[in-house]
Amino acid sequence: PEGPPEAYKMSIDINELVQSIATEVLKQLKPESKKACALVLAERDCLVAEKVHNSFGDEYEYYFFGEEAPCAEFSRYIVPSLCVCEMSDLAVGKAHGKIMTEVLRQMLLGHTVEVLSFGYEEYSQTAPGPLYALYQQHEKTLQGFGMKRFQPKAPESLKVRESLITEKVVSGAAAQGAKELVVLPAAMVTPLAEEAAKELNINISKTL
Numbered sequence: 001p002e003g004p005p006e007a008y009k010m011s012i013d014i015n016e017l018v019q020s021i022a023t024e025v026l027k028q029l030k031p032e033s034k035k036a037c038a039l040v041l042a043e044r045d046c047l048v049a050e051k052v053h054n055s056f057g058d059e060y061e062y063y064f065f066g067e068e069a070p071c072a073e074f075s076r077y078i079v080p081s082l083c084v085c086e087m088s089d090l091a092v093g094k095a096h097g098k099i100m101t102e103v104l105r106q107m108l109l110g111h112t113v114e115v116l117s118f119g120y121e122e123y124s125q126t127a128p129g130p131l132y133a134l135y136q137q138h139e140k141t142l143q144g145f146g147m148k149r150f151q152p153k154a155p156e157s158l159k160v161r162e163s164l165i166t167e168k169v170v171s172g173a174a175a176q177g178a179k180e181l182v183v184l185p186a187a188m189v190t191p192l193a194e195e196a197a198k199e200l201n202i203n204i205s206k207t208l
Helices: 003-029 046-059 084-091 098-108 119-123 129-145 167-175 191-199
Strands: 036-040 060-064 076-079 113-115 147-149 157-159 180-183 203-206
Touching: 036 046, 046 060, 046 076, 076 098, 084 098, 084 119, 084 129, 098 113, 119 129, 129 147, 167 180, 167 191, 191 203
Parallel strands: 036 060, 036 076, 076 113, 113 147, 157 180, 180 203
Antiparallel strands: none
């Protein structure tokens, strides 16, 4: 009577072995992602993931805090948002909680940590001047530690639909880092705008 159970157990063991081999083969056949890895120093959340993706695009494979990542090192370290309490702690070299401890550790290792938004800015209209200035100073201190505000890539070309292109429009394009200003075919470009474009090394071109 013990024969069939043993045979059944052996059958299960063989099935598990076959499944394990098949999984490993599929893993080997699957092409490895050539994207660089980015570590998001926050717990995975749909809204946070969307915020990060909208900022950095498809250039990276994103892994959140606590997730196992196959990459040996990360190209970027991202903090979606930093509240006033976290800022205050980090500015004096302290950290509370596992995530902020990891943020501090990465800065100690010499890595740049990019922040998408600072919580203190939500109080710009209500906070007393000296208190708001304190957090602005905290941000400067953290910059010295290796934490910086995320800066989106400057657009190479900027399209505008104004019928009159003034010096202000050209200056605005320059402020965004654009090297080319694409305007409508019928747009009128003022002499001051043309002069500003030359000074700022911006090419003004008209679409067909």
